[in-house]
Each structure stands twice: as C-alpha cells, then as structure tokens.
Amino acid sequence: MPHKSIAVDVAALNKKYRHHSATEVLQVALKELAPRKIAMVSSFGAESVALLHLLAISDNTVPVLFIDTRLLFAETLVYQADVSEKLGLKDIRILRPTRQSITREDPYGALRFTDPDRCCDLRKTRVLQEALDGFGAWITGRKRFQSGTRKELDFFEYDADQNKIKVNPLAHWSAEDIATYMEENRLPRHPLIDQGYPSIGCAPCTSKVQPGEDQRAGRWRNHPKTECGLHMENQVQSPIGERA
C-alpha cells in the first residue's frame, strides 16, 4: 500500500514546483530529499548527458548509478567512461548482474528472446533494486515526449513498490530542448545517435528508428514490451500503466 504521508509530500512538491525549471527542480530535490538519501540513475544513453551535466554543475558528488546489463553496446561503455570524466562526476557506481545469476537464469544468453520481461528483471530491475536499498529517492531522465506511456509524467512521483520518491527534472523538456542544451553546453553525443538510434538500451533489443516514429519505437521492436521494468506503474501519481 502507498505510504500516505509520502504521497502527500509528492503531491505538494508537484503543486509547488510545477512551473519551475529543470535546474530548479533538480536543486530542490537534492536539498529537500537529502535526508532520504538521493541518487541519480543513468543509462548514459542518447540524451542522458543533459541531466548528468545539470547534476555535475549542481553537486558532482551525488551518486550516479549505471546498470551494465552485460549486453550493452560497446559504444555505450566507452561513452559512459568518457562522459563521467569530462563532467567530473565523482561517484559513478557501475552495477552488473552477478555471473552466478546469469549462469543460473540465462546460461545461453537467450532469455531476451524467450522472455524479455524476465531478462530485464534479471539484468536490470533486481540489480537496481539492490543498489537503491540505501536510498529513499532517485532521479531519472524520463520525459513526457518520449512515448505515449510517459505523456503525463510529473516532476515528482511516489514509487509505491519501492517506497521511494522518483524525480524527473526533465519531464517537460522536448527533444529540441535537449538538443539545444547539449549544443549550447558542447556536451559529447553518444556515437550511435548519428547512426539512427534516438533511444539506446541493450544491443540485442535496440533497433534504428524511422522518421515519424516514437523516439522509443526501436526498443523491443515487434514486441508489446515498452519499458524495462525500472519504471513500473506509479500507483499514486500516474493513472498510466507502464509495462515492466
């Protein structure tokens, strides 16, 4: 069951800061949610560098959690190291599923074909849940424009499953806002963007996107799955159910 006082806090934060900028929302979160302990979760994907930059200029000591599923593009791993160094982020935590869990549950690396929900659960969700154990709040880079399932995203959400507050400082940003921010701040681009990947996840589950398609259309193409499980339905703030 959702924790009532937390749900109220989240509603109050959304009401108070609904017309504020991404920078202000991030800084409010870092200050007001500090007692809960807060971390950022980043995929170091196509647009991640904008929010990572906002964090670096606000407080570069905040932990940044990065999940290496062991099935990422090699370009993402190189980009992660490069961006972390360039931005001066001091506390990057690279999380991986254990070799034992992979051997036990996905010994042939074929789970992504037979049951991608279980594959994401093994390689992402459980890994993150364990890493978030010591935190009461986390910052994500999700945005409303990314897909139909995110069009009502708020700045602050209550994650009832984990009893944690999620903060989405870029919720109201458009693709153009991000591109402009990256250009004006001369931020490094993920090398796969120019090859037709506006949204980048694991290599086997990410394909190129055609003009006019949703930005995330290349994720789990030809499969009803749209979310990896890190962002389950928010039972308090959002009426929209996102797939695990």
Ligand code: SF4
């Ligand atoms: S995105 Fe694909 S390969 Fe990566 S964890 Fe999920 S199902 Fe497995």
